[in-house]
Amino acid sequence: MTTIASIKKKTVANTIQDERHWIKAFVTNCSYDDIRKFLGCNGCNRKTDTKKNEFFTCQWCHKKDSISMPRLALSFDAQDDTGSMSLTTFINTIAQLFGKTISELYAPKT
Ligand SMILES: [Zn+2]
Numbered sequence: 001m002t003t004i005a006s007i008k009k010k011t012v013a014n015t016i017q018d019e020r021h022w023i024k025a026f027v028t029n030c031s032y033d034d035i036r037k038f039l040g041c042n043g044c045n046r047k048t049d050t051k052k053n054e055f056f057t058c059q060w061c062h063k064k065d066s067i068s069m070p071r072l073a074l075s076f077d078a079q080d081d082t083g084s085m086s087l088t089t090f091i092n093t094i095a096q097l098f099g100k101t102i103s104e105l106y107a108p109k110t
Contacts, residue, residue, distance in 0.1 A: 001022050001023065003023065004023060004078065004080050004083045004084060004085050005082035023080060025078040027097075028077045036072065036074070037106075039070060041067075042066055042067045045073065045090050046060040055067055072105055074089050
């Protein structure tokens, strides 16, 4: 377990790609209406202009057989005793946060 302040001290020079950190924080500015739907890489979730279900080489994770798929993302603020920062989370965590199934999340909002 680490703190937001110690994550903010990290730079390109002292960070390993795909490093994971665990923080205990309050989530603020997090609304179901802010969930963004877009087409993205099935490997890293990043946005692509490639048409749905087509193969492409991802410019972010460099996966050569990435598939363009519907993705969901949600940005929110996290705050602990040491500070706050903006974070982005994806489909499985969004489902947990709002107690929804993945198909409920992909359904058009009513
Ligand atoms: Zn990717």
